[in-house]
Amino acid sequence: xxxxxxxxxxxxxxxxxxxxxxxxxxxxxxxxxxxxxxxxxxxxxxxxxxxxxxxxxxxxxxxxxxxxxxxxxxxxxxxxxxxxxxxxxxxxxxxxxxxxxxxxxxxxxxxxxxxxxxxxxxxxxxxxxxxxxxxxxxxxxxxxxxxxxxxxxxxxxxxxxxxxxxxxxxxxxxxxxxxxxxxxxxxxxxxxxxxxxxxxxxxxxxxxxxxxxxxxxxxxxxxxxxxxxxxxxxxxxxxxxxxxxxxxxxxxxxxxxxxxxxxxxxxxxxxxxxxxxxxxxxxxxxxxxxxxxxxxxxxxxxxxxxxxxxxxxxxxxxxxxxxxxxxxxxxxxxxxxxxxxx
Amino acid sequence: xxxxxxxxxxxxxxxxxxxxxxxxxxxxxxxxxxxxxxxxxxxxxxxxxxxxxxxxxxxxxxxxxxxxxxxxxxxxxxxxxxxxxxxxxxxxxxxxxxxxxxxxxxxxxxxxxxxxxxxxxxxxxxxxxxxxxxxxxxxxxxxxxxxxxxxxxxxxxxxxxxxxxxxxxxxxxxxxxxxxxxxxxxxxxxxxxxxxxxxxxxxxxxxxxxxxxxxxxxxxxxxxxxxxxxxxxxxxxxxxxxxxxxxxxxxxxxxxxxxxxxxxxxxxxxxxxxxxxxxxxxxxxxxxxxxxxxxx
Numbered sequence: 178x179x180x181x182x183x184x185x186x187x188x189x190x191x192x193x194x195x196x197x198x199x200x201x202x203x204x205x206x207x208x209x210x211x212x213x214x215x216x217x218x219x220x221x222x223x224x225x226x227x228x229x230x231x232x233x234x235x236x237x238x239x240x241x242x243x244x245x246x247x248x249x250x251x252x253x254x255x256x257x258x259x260x261x262x263x264x265x266x267x268x269x270x271x272x273x274x275x276x277x278x279x280x281x282x283x284x285x286x287x288x289x290x291x292x293x294x295x296x297x298x299x300x301x302x303x304x305x306x307x308x309x310x311x312x313x314x315x316x317x318x319x320x321x322x323x324x325x326x327x328x329x330x331x332x333x334x335x336x337x338x339x340x341x342x343x344x345x346x347x348x349x350x351x352x353x354x355x356x357x358x359x360x361x362x363x364x365x366x367x368x369x370x371x372x373x374x375x376x377x378x379x380x381x382x383x384x385x386x387x388x389x390x391x392x393x394x395x396x397x398x399x400x401x402x403x404x405x406x407x408x409x410x411x412x413x414x415x416x417x418x419x420x421x422x423x424x425x426x427x428x429x430x431x432x433x434x435x436x437x438x439x440x441x442x443x444x445x446x447x448x449x450x451x452x453x454x455x456x457x458x459x460x461x462x463x464x465x466x467x468x469x470x471x472x473x474x475x476x477x478x479x480x481x482x483x484x485x486x487x488x489x490x491x492x493x494x495x496x497x498x499x500x501x502x503x504x505x506x507x508x509x510x511x512x513x514x515x516x517x518x519x
Numbered sequence: 520x521x522x523x524x525x526x527x528x529x530x531x532x533x534x535x536x537x538x539x540x541x542x543x544x545x546x547x548x549x550x551x552x553x554x555x556x557x558x559x560x561x562x563x564x565x566x567x568x569x570x571x572x573x574x575x576x577x578x579x580x581x582x583x584x585x586x587x588x589x590x591x592x593x594x595x596x597x598x599x600x601x602x603x604x605x606x607x608x609x610x611x612x613x614x615x616x617x618x619x620x621x622x623x624x625x626x627x628x629x630x631x632x633x634x635x636x637x638x639x640x641x642x643x644x645x646x647x648x649x650x651x652x653x654x655x656x657x658x659x660x661x662x663x664x665x666x667x668x669x670x671x672x673x674x675x676x677x678x679x680x681x682x683x684x685x686x687x688x689x690x691x692x693x694x695x696x697x698x699x700x701x702x703x704x705x706x707x708x709x710x711x712x713x714x715x716x717x718x719x720x721x722x723x724x725x726x727x728x729x730x731x732x733x734x735x736x737x738x739x740x741x742x743x744x745x746x747x748x749x750x751x752x753x754x755x756x757x758x759x760x761x762x763x764x765x766x767x768x769x770x771x772x773x774x775x776x777x778x779x780x781x782x783x784x785x786x787x788x789x790x791x792x793x794x795x796x797x798x799x800x801x802x803x804x805x806x807x808x809x810x811x812x813x814x815x
Contacts, residue, residue, distance in 0.1 A: 208707075215709030222711035223627065229619025230628070230637045233685065236678055237644055240655040247658045298553025306547060315554065317803060322561050324799045326739020328766045329788045332773045333564050336571075336781070378560055385557075409543035432646070439648020441742035442766075446774060466650050466742070473654065474746045489654040493647060500646030504639065 244490040250483035259487060265452045267476070272484035274491065276452040280369070280462040281492075284444060285437040287373025287458070288380055293430055295377075296384035303385075304392045305414055316386070323382035331446030334375045339366040339447060342374070347459055362457045367449035370458040375443045380433040387432060391425030391510050392418055428506030435499040439492060441466040465492050565792075572789025575782040580790075584754055585768075588777055595787050597754045601669070601763035602738070604756055605748055608673025609680055609737055614730050616677075617684025618719075621726075624685065625692035626714055638689070645682035652679055653743030661747060669755070669762035672748030676740060680733040687729025691722040728802045735798045739791055741766040765791050 245252075251259055251272060262273025303316060343366035350360040395418050403417035419426070449461020450471055465488050476482040579594045586593035620637065628634025652675050660671040695718050703713035719726065741764075744750075749761040750771065756762075765787055772784035 205707075215711070219710045222714070226619045226623035226627065229616050230623040232616055233620055233637055233640050233644060233681060236681065237640055237647075239659065240647070240652070243655045243658040244651075247662075295553045295557050298550040299557050302550040302554045306550060315558070318558055318561055321796065321799065322557075324735060324795050325564065326741070326766055326791060326795065328739065328741040328770050328773070329564075329568070329792055332769060332784055332788050333567065335773055337563070337567060381557060409539050411543035411546040412539065414546075435646045439646075439650065441648065441650045442770060446770070466648060469650050469654065470742055470745055473657070474749070486654060486658065489651050493651045496646055496648055496651075497643055500643050501639075503646075504642050 240493065244486055244493055248483050248487035248490050250480055251487045252483075254480075259484075260491065263452075263454065267472075267478075267481045270478070270480040272480070274465070274484075274488050276454050277463050277465040277468050277488060278491070279454050280448065280464040281438055281466065283369055283458075283462065284372040284376055284448065284464055285434055287369065288376030288437045289430065289434060291373060291377035292381040292384060292433065296381050296388060296429075296433070297426070299381075299385040300388035300392055301414055304389055305410070305418065316389070319382045319385055322378070323386070327379070327440060327442040328446075330375055330379055331443040334371060334443060334447045338374060339371055342366060342368075342371055351459070358456050359458050362455070362460055364459055365449065365461065367447055367461050368459045369448060369462040372444045372448040372462070372464070373458070375447055376437045376440055379440060379443060380436050383436055384429050384433040387429035387507060388422075388426050391422045391429065391507065394425075394510065395421045422510060424506050425510030428503045428508075428510070431499055431503035431506065435496050435503060438499065439466055439496050441470050445470045465489075568785065568789055568792060571782075571785035575786040576789060580783070580786050585752055585783075588780075591779065593783070595763075595765065595768055595783065595790075597751065598763040598765045598768040598787065599790070600754065600756065601748070601751065602765040604669055604758070604762060605672045605676060605744070605764055606734065606738060608669070608758070609676035610730070610734060612674060612677030613680025613733060613737075614684055617681045617730075617733070618688050618726065620681070620685040621688025621692065621729075622714060622719065624689040626718070638686070641682040641685045645686075648742075649675075649679060649740050650742040650745075653745060653747055656743070657746050667747065667749035667761040668759050669748055670758045672744050672762060672764065673758070675743040675747050676737040679737050679740065679743070680730075683733035683736060684729050687732065688722075688726050691725030691729065692718060694725070695721045731798045731802050735795045735802075738795055738798075739766050741770050745770075 255262065255272065259272065260274050260278060263275045264271045264273045265276065266272070299319060303312060307315065343364055347360070347364045347366075347370070351364065354360045399417040399421060400413055403413045408416060444464055445467035448464060448467060450463050450467060451461040452463045452468070453460070455462070469485055469489055469492075472481075473485050476485055579592055580596075581594060581599065582596055583592065583594035584597045585595065620641070624634050624638055628637065656671050656675045656678070660674060661667055664671075699721060700713060700718055703717040704710065708717070744764050744767050748764050748767065750767045751761045751763045769784045769787040769791065772780040772787070775781070
């Protein structure tokens with residue numbers, strides 16, 4: 178692609194000094210000649226910033242390379258079946274990642290199920306209904322939710338959320354929905370459900386702030402047009418705004434999913450860490466990220482380490498694909514300067 | 520807004536106006552309710568944190584290192600110092616790299632395929648789970664060295680800062696009007712000096728904001744430090760040894776069965792959150808004041 182003319186390239190400066198004065202040089206020209214060409218310095222500067230930009234590629238490639246080479250042992254021994262076996266027996270070097278994959282998918286799914294309606298509600302309220310004076314403090318508050326570190330969420334969940342779920346919410350769920358099989362069995366508190374709730378709180382600000390951004394980018398004319406046709410406020414939001422922003426909203430949700438898949442500390446602290454697949458959401462589980470957090474520094478033999486790194490590799494690939502999809506969708510709507518994840 | 524618009528007569532078939540109005544009101548109510556439900560846990564977390572944290576916070580917390588289980592007292596002095604060391608190293612790695620890449624994107628790669636690729640890679644890198652970063656750096660630095668180190672911890676966090684700094688730097692530089700660059704070049708300033716002393720300086724408030732955001736984000740990271748910095752029960756500032764960090768210490772204390780340690784975990788969480796909220800609020804303040812004062 179041709180360089181747009183407005184971009185300052187180093188040639189500009191070089192051409193000044195290259196041009197040989199024919200007549201007696203003016204003051205400006207002689208100054209420029211004396212000062213010399215800056216093309217070398219410009220070249221060095223350009224080289225530096227390109228190196229910085231390339232380092233981003235370098236980081237991604239290096240991560241991928243390390244993960245692939247260090248997981249060769251299990252990749253070679255189990256092949257793809259690694260991901261579908263449910264054995265996890267470090268003593269006998271018998272490894273399968275299925276319970277962790279299930280846990281990661283299930284907890285993220287629960288988180289989306291809980292947080293998406295709320296995130297949409299918040300975004301709708303903030304963009305379409307909120308009085309101006311309330312908008313800034315409220316969006317600041319939801320942004321704060323995103324700034325709280327994972328480990329603090331975990332701490333809060335251990336001492337507040339889990340007792341709350343165990344003593345008040347879970348018994349009710351078991352009583353009313355126990356027949357479905359999803360809410361049965363011993364009520365320990367540390368459970369898939371607790372992980373889902375914590376994750377939901379954590380990804381909510383990401384989804385809602387991106388949704389808000391997408392909704393704001395819908396032109397005001399759309400809203401006015403629909404209202405002028407006699408629509409109520411909800412019909413205006415549904416027809417005029419949500420329908421136009423839906424691709425971006427899906428992108429925001431997928432981005433939230435990406436965060437949920439890789440979230441480690443808070444989940445590790447509440448999910449109970451047991452590599453079993455149980456239908457009941459009140460039973461403990463395990464996720465890919467939390468098995469890494471718990472067992473990585475204890476992994477002594479090469480096979481064990483290799484199995485854990487392969488789980489990391491899987492997590493890396495999945496989140497890259499998920500994030501790439503989400504970014505493309507959000508880009509498709511907002512264009513130009515894409516949204517920043519909080 | 521709706522009140523100012525004169526509505527056309529409804530179609531005759533539209534006899535369910537009341538139902539539609541009710542539905543609209545219902546959904547509006549639900550949106551308000553959702554907002555309240557979302558803000559509630561945040562306030563609950565902050566209040567609870569404040570209550571637990573303040574009552575456990577004392578001078579010892581900042582000046583003493585942890586004591587063995589069973590003894591009263593002790594603090595997290597080593598963890599605070601450790602976090603400081605790791606974050607300083609991370610900033611030294613992440614901020615220059617990020618700003619450099621941001622300058623490349625905004626000044627040299629507008630609309631080029633290469634620029635889009637770098638931008639996209641930065642966004643993807645931003646989404647890579649922190650624990651995976653931790654594993655990669657473990658394989659890269661800890662395994663060859665055969666021991667955990669503060670260096671590895673700093674590198675992980677530094678790498679995690681890069682995408683955020685890059686993207687905000689780029690966005691801020693893009694807001695600088697072209698006339699300013701042209702004026703500088705027209706005066707015969709070399710392109711590199713024009714970029715550094717004119718463009719970057721004009722956008723400096725915004726760039727600092729981006730760096731603070733990145734800093735706040737990695738300051739609370741625990742997962743990648745688990746097997747890079749690893750933690751240390753004693754005071755250490757050596758880059759070549761395992762080092763304690765505030766989030767790491769909070770995690771260890773939170774999952775322990777001892778009340779005394781839980782107390783310290785709350786105090787640590789409060790200190791961490793105050794640090795982070797202060798930087799985020801500062802950022803908000805700077806942004807609301809207008810990042811590009813004097814630019815136009």
